[in-house]
Amino acid sequence: MGTFIIRRIVWTIPVILLVIFMTFVLMxxxxxxxxxTSERNVPEEIQRNLERKFGLDKPWYIQYVTYVKNVATFDxxxxxxxxxxxxxxxxxxxxxxxxxxGGLAFLFAFVVGILVGALSGLRAxxxxxxxxxxxxxxxxxxxxxxxxxxxxxxxALEWDLGFPTSGWTTWQSKVLPVIALGLAPMAxxxxxxxxxxxxxxxxxxxxxxxxxxxxxxxxxxxxxxxxSLIPVITAAGPTLGFLITGSFVIEQIFAIPGIGRYYVTAxxxxxxxxxxxxTVLLAxxxxxxxxxxxxxxxxxDPRTRDARA
Amino acid sequence: MRIRTLxxxxxxxVASLALVATGCGGSDDGGDAAGTGSSSGSTEEQTGGxxxxxxxxxxxxxxxxxxxxxxxxxTTSANILLNIMDPLVKLDDxxxxxxxxxxxxxxSEDGKTVTFNLSTEGAWTNGDPVTAxxxxxxxxxTISPELAADYAYQFYGIAGAQDYNGCKANCAAMxxxxxxxxxxxxTLEVTLTTPQPWFIQQVAHxxxxxxxxxxxxxxxxxxxxxxxxxxxxxxxxxTWQHNSKIDIVKSEEWRDAANVKLTRVNGRMISDGTTAxxxxxxxxxxxxxxxxxxxxPRLKETxxxxxxPGLGTYTYGFNVKxxxxxxxxxxxxxxxxxxxxxxxxxxxxxxxxxxxTPEGMPGYDTINPASPWLPENGxxxxxxxxxxxxxxxKKDITLLLNDSPGxxxxxxxxxxxxxxxxxxxTIKQQExxxxxxxxxxxxxxxxxxxxxxxxGDYVDAINFLELWTCESGNNSTNYCDxxxxxxxxxxxxxxxxxxxxxxxxxxEDKLLGEDGAVPMSPIYFYTYVQLExxxxxxxxxxxxxxxxxxxxVVVTEG
Numbered sequence: 054m055g056t057f058i059i060r061r062i063v064w065t066i067p068v069i070l071l072v073i074f075m076t077f078v079l080m081x082x083x084x085x086x087x088x089x090t091s092e093r094n095v096p097e098e099i100q101r102n103l104e105r106k107f108g109l110d111k112p113w114y115i116q117y118v119t120y121v122k123n124v125a126t127f128d129x130x131x132x133x134x135x136x137x138x139x140x141x142x143x144x145x146x147x148x149x150x151x152x153x154x155g156g157l158a159f160l161f162a163f164v165v166g167i168l169v170g171a172l173s174g175l176r177a178x179x180x181x182x183x184x185x186x187x188x189x190x191x192x193x194x195x196x197x198x199x200x201x202x203x204x205x206x207x208x209a210l211e212w213d214l215g216f217p218t219s220g221w222t223t224w225q226s227k228v229l230p231v232i233a234l235g236l237a238p239m240a241x242x243x244x245x246x247x248x249x250x251x252x253x254x255x256x257x258x259x260x261x262x263x264x265x266x267x268x269x270x271x272x273x274x275x276x277x278x279x280x281s282l283i284p285v286i287t288a289a290g291p292t293l294g295f296l297i298t299g300s301f302v303i304e305q306i307f308a309i310p311g312i313g314r315y316y317v318t319a320x321x322x323x324x325x326x327x328x329x330x331x332t333v334l335l336a337x338x339x340x341x342x343x344x345x346x347x348x349x350x351x352x353x354d355p356r357t358r359d360a361r362a
Numbered sequence: 363m364r365i366r367t368l369x370x371x372x373x374x375x376v377a378s379l380a381l382v383a384t385g386c387g388g389s390d391d392g393g394d395a396a397g398t399g400s401s402s403g404s405t406e407e408q409t410g411g412x413x414x415x416x417x418x419x420x421x422x423x424x425x426x427x428x429x430x431x432x433x434x435x436x437t438t439s440a441n442i443l444l445n446i447m448d449p450l451v452k453l454d455d456x457x458x459x460x461x462x463x464x465x466x467x468x469x470s471e472d473g474k475t476v477t478f479n480l481s482t483e484g485a486w487t488n489g490d491p492v493t494a495x496x497x498x499x500x501x502x503x504t505i506s507p508e509l510a511a512d513y514a515y516q517f518y519g520i521a522g523a524q525d526y527n528g529c530k531a532n533c534a535a536m537x538x539x540x541x542x543x544x545x546x547x548x549t550l551e552v553t554l555t556t557p558q559p560w561f562i563q564q565v566a567h568x569x570x571x572x573x574x575x576x577x578x579x580x581x582x583x584x585x586x587x588x589x590x591x592x593x594x595x596x597x598x599x600x601t602w603q604h605n606s607k608i609d610i611v612k613s614e615e616w617r618d619a620a621n622v623k624l625t626r627v628n629g630r631m632i633s634d635g636t637t638a639x640x641x642x643x644x645x646x647x648x649x650x651x652x653x654x655x656x657x658x659p660r661l662k663e664t665x666x667x668x669x670x671p672g673l674g675t676y677t678y679g680f681n682v683k684x685x686x687x688x689x690x691x692x693x694x695x696x697x698x699x700x701x702x703x704x705x706x707x708x709x710x711x712x713x714x715x716x717x718x719t720p721e722g723m724p725g726y727d728t729i730n731p732a733s734p735w736l737p738e739n740g741x742x743x744x745x746x747x748x749x750x751x752x753x754x755x756k757k758d759i760t761l762l763l764n765d766s767p768g769x770x771x772x773x774x775x776x777x778x779x780x781x782x783x784x785x786x787x788t789i790k791q792q793e794x795x796x797x798x799x800x801x802x803x804x805x806x807x808x809x810x811x812x813x814x815x816x817x818g819d820y821v822d823a824i825n826f827l828e829l830w831t832c833e834s835g836n837n838s839t840n841y842c843d844x845x846x847x848x849x850x851x852x853x854x855x856x857x858x859x860x861x862x863x864x865x866x867x868x869x870e871d872k873l874l875g876e877d878g879a880v881p882m883s884p885i886y887f888y889t890y891v892q893l894e895x896x897x898x899x900x901x902x903x904x905x906x907x908x909x910x911x912x913x914x915v916v917v918t919e920g
Binding site: 091092094095098099101103134136143172217220221305310 | 371372425427428429430433435436507508509510511512514515524527528583584585586587603604605606630631632633634636637640641643644646793794795796798799801803814815816817835836
């Protein structure tokens with residue numbers, strides 16, 4: 054297991070380099086002037102001054118090499134649009150919030166999703182099952198911005214339950230965004246668990262276990278659930294990655310100061326350093342999430358462990 | 363695991379969530395978003411008495427990209443800066459310059475030298491007095507090529523400034539040649555390249571604010587953080603949590619603090635219009651900032667709705683190299699039904715444009731051409747007649763917009779109107795930065811018509827009219843008339859306001875008069891709309907430049 058992990062970590066370096074290169078090229082391809090934010094054009098002298106200040110007057114390969122060198126020393130550069138801030142500051146200040154939002158949403162999706170899915174699976178084709186799956190489908194189909202706005206309207210405004218309409222401060226303010234973000238993944242997990250559970254329950258070794266006289270509780274807990282969780286873990290890795298960084302819509306609607314908002318507005322504004330920095334961050338997170346998934350496989354499923362050894 | 367256990371777990375989860383939510387639901391003063399919802403709602407109806415708690419919560423909208431006067435280039439930053447700093451000059455309700463930190467000013471005979479006499483009472487929050495040297499340092503810093511300030515061009519009217527800003531070598535020597543000098547602590551002497559009668563008004567712009575040199579030297583780019591910043595205005599920056607909130611409090615040390623009633627402004631940054639409205643309705647903010655267009659019809663009926671004229675024009679520009687016949691341009695302009703667009707699409711009671719320079723600009727009555735080519739309800743009859751006179755009309759028109767639902771709806775209405783003239787209009791929508799690349803100037807060859815908007819930097823019509831000169835970096839119409847350029851030069855030299863307004867009227871005439879070239883067809887003049895709580899409605903106003911002077915705000919009872 055140890056060498057496996059080390060090998061995977063070493064492989065991240067070329068992946069990150071490739072990500073940087075592709076982002077670099079793509080950002081330059083879509084043209085657009087990072088310094089022109091309104092219809093008002095930028096006078097020549099000022100355009101030159103700005104390009105010089107941010108090193109954009111150098112040839113592209115020099116810019117690329119400089120950037121890679123900086124990333125190696127963890128210096129992600131200054132923002133082209135937010136003139137008093139560095140990308141490092143932005144990440145340090147705002148990423149923990151996105152991490153918290155994504156993490157909590159994932160926890161919600163994971164726990165509730167598995168519970169609902171397991172219940173549905175064990176009580177297949179009952180009213181409960183149909184009801185739960187119907188609600189899951191609705192939760193999965195509704196776009197998150199609609200869910201978010203409805204939540205704010207009903208829970209924060211109309212029914213006055215004590216949730217604020219926006220912000221990320223008290224724990225009350227965290228409930229609605231977390232559920233709004235976690236609803237679709239929860240539905241996805243629930244359906245997955247239900248499906249694999251139904252499959253696993255048909256297996257011969259379950260009948261054997263029952264025949265041996267094991268308590269049903271132990272059978273479900275030890276054998277059924279554990280095997281049903283494998284596809285969930287597969288889905289969980291990338292889901293966690295994207296929940297942490299892809300929460301732009303929720304952050305926008307709930308006015309949560311995370312990096313999701315920065316990421317998308319940076320692309321529109323052509324803020325090269327912010328886009329590059331956050332893409333590198335996202336890439337690392339996805340890689341780590343996938344690594345985590347693979348490690349979990351090893352723990353959960355002895356067959357994988359043996360295959361690797 | 364038994365079913366019952368699983369059930370129990372799920373039920374406990376749901377129940378605990380609901381319990382905790384409702385149980386702790388009483389106070390939503392969860393720390394940061396405390397508005398005056400409670401104070402203005404609970405007291406009885408009284409007429410106009412001052413509330414005990416002079417605190418309001420404003421939604422600033424977005425995170426200000428920078429609170430450095432040299433680097434700020436948007437209205438959010440400008441609004442905050444003008445309240446935490448002390449400008450030399452302010453604009454009154456009629457947009458005339460009135461003394462602020464500068465008690466008086468003198469303009470020389472030839473109009474090229476302006477001397478500001480500063481008050482002795484200006485002070486920085488760390489105790490240092492504000493002197494003319496601060497302004498000399500700040501202005502030269504903004505003009506310097508190293509800072510690469512977006513608004514350095516505002517200073518190009520000052521002698522030596524454009525050269526210094528564009529210098530590539532030996533810049534330190536050029537810095538000394540810039541026409542800004544602190545003659546003594548209270549006297550700032552400015553030398554201009556030509557007489558600029560609007561210069562005093564221009565100095566009210568936030569880029570002319572002073573910054574505290576020792577603070578910048580100590581903290582570098584981080585000097586604007588709340589812990590480091592040193593200001594000199596009626597309010598102080600107390601908290602700045604990026605992308606979350608900016609709170610400012612009254613500065614008791616300010617020279618005119620006795621006349622400032624507001625003690626505290628809590629600021630949120632809710633950029634989604636719908637959420638801002640919901641926050642207002644929940645009592646979390648007292649001022650919403652811009653409203654989402656689809657909600658305006660509903661919100662117009664409420665007592666919180668407030669509307670202010672803005673110094674901006676929404677227009678469609680023509681590529682005169684592709685739509686070459688002026689009669690076709692005139693016809694296209696006539697066909698647009700501005701009233702319909704304003705009432706049914708834009709819906710914020712904008713004013714139908716009757717010229718290029720917006721209403722509210724000083725001298726408007728003289729300047730405005732009441733253009734015959736901009737009828738409020740459109741004039742299809744005359745438009746069709748004119749179209750017939752066009753020998754080889756351009757029938758296939760590409761209309762370029764940036765991607766925003768509001769712009770698209772207006773474009774569709776205009777497309778329908780132009781179809782009546784026998785024109786096939788293709789609407790092309792592009793992402794913002796791409797759109798800006800396409801309009802250049804020079805505009806991309808495929809563009810025949812493009813959507814444009816211009817908001818005034820300062821309050822003189824030259825800011826609008828100089829856009830259409832041949833060399834203007836903002837003229838994407840390919841319209842070039844040397845006589846027009848000459849008139850603009852004449853206007854720059856005319857110090858007397860009334861005489862200058864006459865020249866502006868001539869310029870408007872050249873654009874949109876009876877014999878005008880009609881290089882563009884303005885549609886409406888902007889308005890600013892927001893929701894304000896009744897307790898602040900009387901005193902909290904947005905001026906034409908979308909700024910509110912918080913020193914004038916008083917929170918009333920009920």
